Amino acid sequence: MKFRTILTIIGVVIGTASIIVMVSIGNGAQKSITDELSGIGSVTTIQVYQNIASTGMTMLAGGKTDDKPILNNDALKELKKIDGVVAVTPVVNLSSATIEFNRDQYGVSLMGVDYDVMNDMRYNTTSGKKPGANDRNSVILGKDVLSSYTISSAGAQAQKSLVTPEDLIGKNISLVITKTNADGEDETRTEKVKVTGVLEATGGSEDRSIIADYNLVTELNEWQTGVKANVKKKGYSEALVTVEDSSVVNTVTAEIEDLNFTVFSMQQILDSMGSVFQMLQILLGGIGGVALLVACIGIVNTMTMSIYERTKEIGIMKVIGASISDIRNMFIAESTMIGLIGGIVGVIISFLLSILINLVAGLFIAKGSMTISYITPGLVIFALVFSAIVGLLSGVRPAIKAANLSSLDAIRSE
Amino acid sequence: MALLGPSGSGKSTFLNVLGGLVPPTSGEILIRDFRISDMTENELCLFRREHLGFIFQSYNLISTMTAIENVALALTFAGVKKDIRLKKAKEALEIVGLLDRMEHKPNELSGGQQQRVSIARALVNHPEIILADEPTGNLDSKTSADIMEMITKLNREDNQTFVIVTHDPEVSKYCTKVIHMCDGLIESWEDQR
Known part of the structure; x- marks a missing residue:
């Protein structure tokens, strides 16, 4: 394999690994916090209060306080009747x-x-x-x-x-x-x-x-x-x-809110944190994405260089019977392989980095088994598919260029 | 058949037009029933794959591939399976007498051997016509004679048509028909049979 190709693959490796590691940090933070919060039973518990907020609102609105429900035994019986409520x-x-x-x-x-x-x-x-x-x-x-x-x-x-x-x-x-x-x-x-x-x-x-x-x-x-x-x-x-x-928490919460009580559950915190972490992942993934974009430009460059270098070879192939699509597919396959190999190596490296990050984090944050970086199988598949697609797309333009070379000019070039 | 003439007489251009490598500026080209001059680039590729073989002065082998890979490459594009490809490539190399050199790369072979590899490549998909542009141009007279003996043998025994561009009268002596060209025009026909 050419040194130039290896350098290009390294570019893809860095791009893929940075996406995976970045997103895995977002994942890890989410996982360790949700694991901690959803710890043991408390997710299935909903706290219900008298509707303080609406009391204030109705008083401001003109003192119609009597429609405020009271959290008395009758109300508790109502709550018990809701589907999915055990106690x-x-x-x-x-x-x-x-x-x-x-x-x-x-x-x-x-x-x-x-x-x-x-x-x-x-x-x-x-x-x-x-x-x-x-x-x-x-x-x-x-x-x-x-x-x-x-x-x-x-x-x-x-x-x-x-x-x-x-x-x-x-x-x-x-x-x-x-x-x-x-x-x-x-x-x-x-x-x-x-x-x-x-x-x-x-x-x-x-x-x-x-x-x-x-x-x-x-x-x-x-x-x-x-x-x-x-x-x-x-x-x-x-x-x-x-x-x-825990699956009925949200429906039960909604029903209790319909009874005009203030509700608080761990599930609500988890849900709102979920969207925060999603933002964090998109942000971190975006930073990694920039690295992959640079790698993508590298692939285009390498493929274009490779075509200049192999013009004669392309010419020979066309003369001995390669069709336009044969040549095009050959180069697209090559750039897809660059992307995919980069992706595979990137995945391996990000697993090593992930282990290292967690190890270092475990040393400095004295919490033993702290998970800072967590790589999901979905993330691995996404990274592989994405890097292959990046390789494929990067190869399209150079490949079309190669396929459209005039065979006679190509064969005469040195 | 030989196309004989001084350099610049248009014999190579004629061969390239014949092979569909350059479109004619006017007129039309017919090979059997195929109207080459009206074909698209892709159709020309398919036509070349099926009906034509090429031999060049500078051999035009792919330097990173071994002799057998170079020969088998022509079959790759025709969608032939790998084992059949290698078998046919071996047969073609046997015809040109290079079976013992099939794992060598072009730069490990002599000029004559390289030209024989390129003849094998031209033969491998059994084309009706093989177009040869100065096949002996880079070879000494002894090797040239060997190559021409081989071409003559293939022509006679396998009924393979060769169209050979040359400026060397020694080469044209092997051919049954000789066309003399000068300044892009055919000067004379000659039947040497």
């Missing part, structure tokens, strides 16, 4: 609780859910088990509940916890709630609860919370704020809807 639970949050264990104190949030539907919810425990409908005084711990911040028994000095949430399974801990009463004095209330399990990472607020029974948390909340919860009139502040499959 609906009201949620109550209490953000400033402390748990005590072995004289150590940990600041935590409490999240109260309906234990009657606990089994239908996608809360999976990594160890231990979920509390059932009758375990009113049992709790499950979020994965990071002890790692966030720690108040040591010695005082305010924060230190790293030596206890993992798993160590607490089966043990009794104390939930301590503090409030400042009317006289300006601190009052505390302590509840003994039993830890039954540790929650799998959800990527959501649950990781740093203790999941407890709805009634227990409501009671503590009422005690702390001194305000009775009025579910019937004011509704729940939040509800969690669990659906059977």
